[in-house]
Structures are given as C-alpha cells and as structure tokens.
Amino acid sequence: MLPTAVIERAQQEMLEWGDSGMSVMEMSHRGKDYMSIAQSAEANLREVMGIPDNYKVLFLQGGASSQFAMVPMNLLQGKSGADYLNTGMWSKKAVAEAKRYCDVNVAADTSEGGFCSVPTQESLKLNADAAYVHYTPNETIGGVEFDYVPETGDVPLVADMSSTILSRPMDVSKYGVIYAGAQKNIGPAGLTIAIVREDLIGNAMENTPVMFNYETHAKSDSMYNTPPTYSWYMAGLVFEWIKEQGGLAAMGEINQRKANKIYELIDSSDFYGNPVDKNGRSWMNVPFTLADAELDGAFLAGAAERGLVTLKGHRSVGGMRASIYNAMPESGVDTLVEFMKEFEQQNG
Numbered sequence: 097m098l099p100t101a102v103i104e105r106a107q108q109e110m111l112e113w114g115d116s117g118m119s120v121m122e123m124s125h126r127g128k129d130y131m132s133i134a135q136s137a138e139a140n141l142r143e144v145m146g147i148p149d150n151y152k153v154l155f156l157q158g159g160a161s162s163q164f165a166m167v168p169m170n171l172l173q174g175k176s177g178a179d180y181l182n183t184g185m186w187s188k189k190a191v192a193e194a195k196r197y198c199d200v201n202v203a204a205d206t207s208e209g210g211f212c213s214v215p216t217q218e219s220l221k222l223n224a225d226a227a228y229v230h231y232t233p234n235e236t237i238g239g240v241e242f243d244y245v246p247e248t249g250d251v252p253l254v255a256d257m258s259s260t261i262l263s264r265p266m267d268v269s270k271y272g273v274i275y276a277g278a279q280k281n282i283g284p285a286g287l288t289i290a291i292v293r294e295d296l297i298g299n300a301m302e303n304t305p306v307m308f309n310y311e312t313h314a315k316s317d318s319m320y321n322t323p324p325t326y327s328w329y330m331a332g333l334v335f336e337w338i339k340e341q342g343g344l345a346a347m348g349e350i351n352q353r354k355a356n357k358i359y360e361l362i363d364s365s366d367f368y369g370n371p372v373d374k375n376g377r378s379w380m381n382v383p384f385t386l387a388d389a390e391l392d393g394a395f396l397a398g399a400a401e402r403g404l405v406t407l408k409g410h411r412s413v414g415g416m417r418a419s420i421y422n423a424m425p426e427s428g429v430d431t432l433v434e435f436m437k438e439f440e441q442q443n444g
C-alpha cells in the first residue's frame with residue numbers, strides 16, 4: 097500500500113507540478129524543478145532516519161536484488177571473504193550472489209529449523225577478517241525480524257532493509273551499508289535506496305560496471321544517468337507523510353500495535369498458527385496458517401469480500417501472510433482481526 101494522502105497529493109500534482117508547466121514525469125532530471133524535488137526528498141529522508149553527514153544516500157535502480165552483487169563488488173576491497181547470516185529466502189539469495197565474488201562464511205544459519213528464529217549474538221560465528229557482515233533484518237517471506245542489531249566490531253555491517261526500513265527508529269551509525277528496494281515501505285517500485293558510509297566508497301573491484309559502482313552515484317548525486325524520477329518524487333511524498341505522522345517513533349508505536357493485534361489473536365487460538373519464535377516476529381509481515389489448510393481457499397475468498405486482499409502466503413511457504421507496512425492503517429488490521437475471529441467461529 098501507499099498512504100492514500102500521498103496518492104491524492106500525487107493526483108493533484110499529476111498534470112502540473114507547481115508552476116512548472118509540466119508533470120513531474122515530463123521533467124528533465126537536471127532541471128531546477130526536478131533538482132528541488134530530488135534534494136528535498138533526500139533531506140527529508142535524512143531528517144526522518146537521522147542519517148549522519150558521513151553517509152551518502154544513493155537513489156538507484158535495479159532493486160534490492162542488484163545490491164546482492166553491488167555489495168561484494170564495492171565492499172570486498174581486496175579481502176577474500178564476507179560473513180553472511182542465513183535467516184530466510186532473501187538472505188539465501190544474497191548468499192548465492194555473493195558466492196560469485198568471494199568466499200562466503202555463513203556465520204549463522206537457521207534453515208534447519210525452517211527459518212523460524214533469529215540467531216543470538218553469541219551464536220554468530222563471525223570472522224574478524226571478513227570484509228563485511230551481511231544480514232536481512234526482516235525476512236519478508238518467513239516473517240522473521242531481528243530484535244537486535246548484530247554487533248560486528250570493526251567489520252562493517254550491511255543490512256538488506258527492504259521490508260523494514262522506516263518501520264521504527266534506528267541508529268544508522270551502526271551500519272556500513274543499508275539498502276532497500278522502494279516498493280515495500282518507501283514508495284512505488286523502480287527505486288532502490290542505498291545509504292553508504294563514505295569511507296566504504298571508492299575502492300570497488302576492478303571490472304565493476306560503472307553503474308554498479310557506488311562511487312559513480314555518490315559523485316554525481318545519483319544523477320550519473322537518468323534516475324527513476326517519478327518513483328523518487330513519490331518517495332519524497334512518503335517521507336513528508338512520515339514526518340506528518342510524527343516520524344519514525346510514531347510509526348514504530350503504530351506498527352508494533354498493529355502487529356501485536358494479529359499475533360495476540362493467533363496465539364489465543366488453536367485455529368490459527370504462526371511458527372516463528374516470539375522474539376523474532378516481524379512487525380511488517382505476519383504469516384499465519386489455518387489448522388486445516390483445506391479452508392485456505394474459503395478464508396481468502398471471505399477476506400476478499402471485505403476488501404482484505406493480497407493475503408495469500410508466498411508460494412514457497414503457503415498459508416496466509418498479512419503484509420502490514422507503514423501505509424496499512426490500523427483500521428485495516430482491525431478489519432482483518434475481526435474477520436479472522438468470525439471465520440474461526442464459523443469454521444473452528
């Protein structure tokens with residue numbers, strides 16, 4: 097979802113942005129109107145997340161999936177290996193891509209338990225000589241979210257935050273690189289944001305394509321070539337909306353309350369289940385199963401009748417998944433919880 101207020105604002109500005117005589121979609125990315133849109137989006141993101149001055153914010157394309165390659169290409173910096181925490185489908189993909197460029201030390205692996213837990217800090221088998229440590233704070237498909245930030249000493253920490261960025265306050269200074277595809281909690285698809293500590297820029301592997309080098313984008317304020325201008329503009333509207341909601345502290349409170357409402361219902365019933373350890377449950381993606389999977393179809397059909405859509409679980413895990421990103425209003429969660437109670441009464 098995107099916030100309705102954001103889509104309405106975009107609608108108002110659709111034909112003509114300000115007095116520019118054109119739509120944002122028609123602007124040159126180097127013109128002064130678009131430059132002001134781009135710069136204020138970055139300034140608002142910096143303000144909302146409290147991004148320190150020694151970090152670059154890059155507005156890129158290629159999705160989080162491209163970062164799976166860009167991270168090793170830019171951060172290995174002569175080292176032969178990196179540490180990866182394997183906690184779900186997305187970290188698995190990051191590991192597979194990194195293996196093309198370096199030795200991957202899997203410093204934690206929760207696959208045996210079906211990716212239903214968060215490894216403890218003490219259990220991480222970190223290598224002091226690793227170029228970086230990569231992890232996925234929120235595994236979107238399994239609904240598993242770290243309840244702490246791994247401590248990695250002097251080794252830069254890299255986080256794929258695609259599905260949890262902006263969901264709560266966080267300390268950017270603990271990370272070397274944070275990246276996220278926009279389409280979950282930032283804005284429409286097509287934009288990928290990378291927040292990179294400056295000292296990690298400028299030492300990419302030889303043969304790194306120009307477009308895959310962080311330095312290219314850092315030096316040109318993400319305007320080396322044509323950026324995804326409209327998605328960047330929309331992201332800027334979302335950052336303003338977050339400020340209006342009270343910033344990340346307010347978002348965090350709302351998000352925790354939303355998630356708890358669903359988990360409480362699941363835990364209070366034998367009809368619904370969630371396999372994830374309680375300390376590792378995601379605030380953004382709540383997977384759940386019915387005691388009788390034969391009822392899945394009836395559940396999804398009944399939900400759709402109330403406007404509750406996109407609830408089908410990822411094809412790899414089945415069951416249901418409620419994605420309750422920032423833009424999902426608490427009333428949407430209330431409607432879901434009400435429907436779940438009713439469905440249990442009728443079918444439990």
Ligand SMILES: *Cc1c(COP(=O)(O)O)cnc(C)c1O
Nearest residue numbers: 159160161186236256258259277
């Ligand atoms: C969705 C998602 C991705 C993939 O993002 P793309 O932008 O489609 O490449 C990667 N990691 C996580 C955690 C995701 O949720």
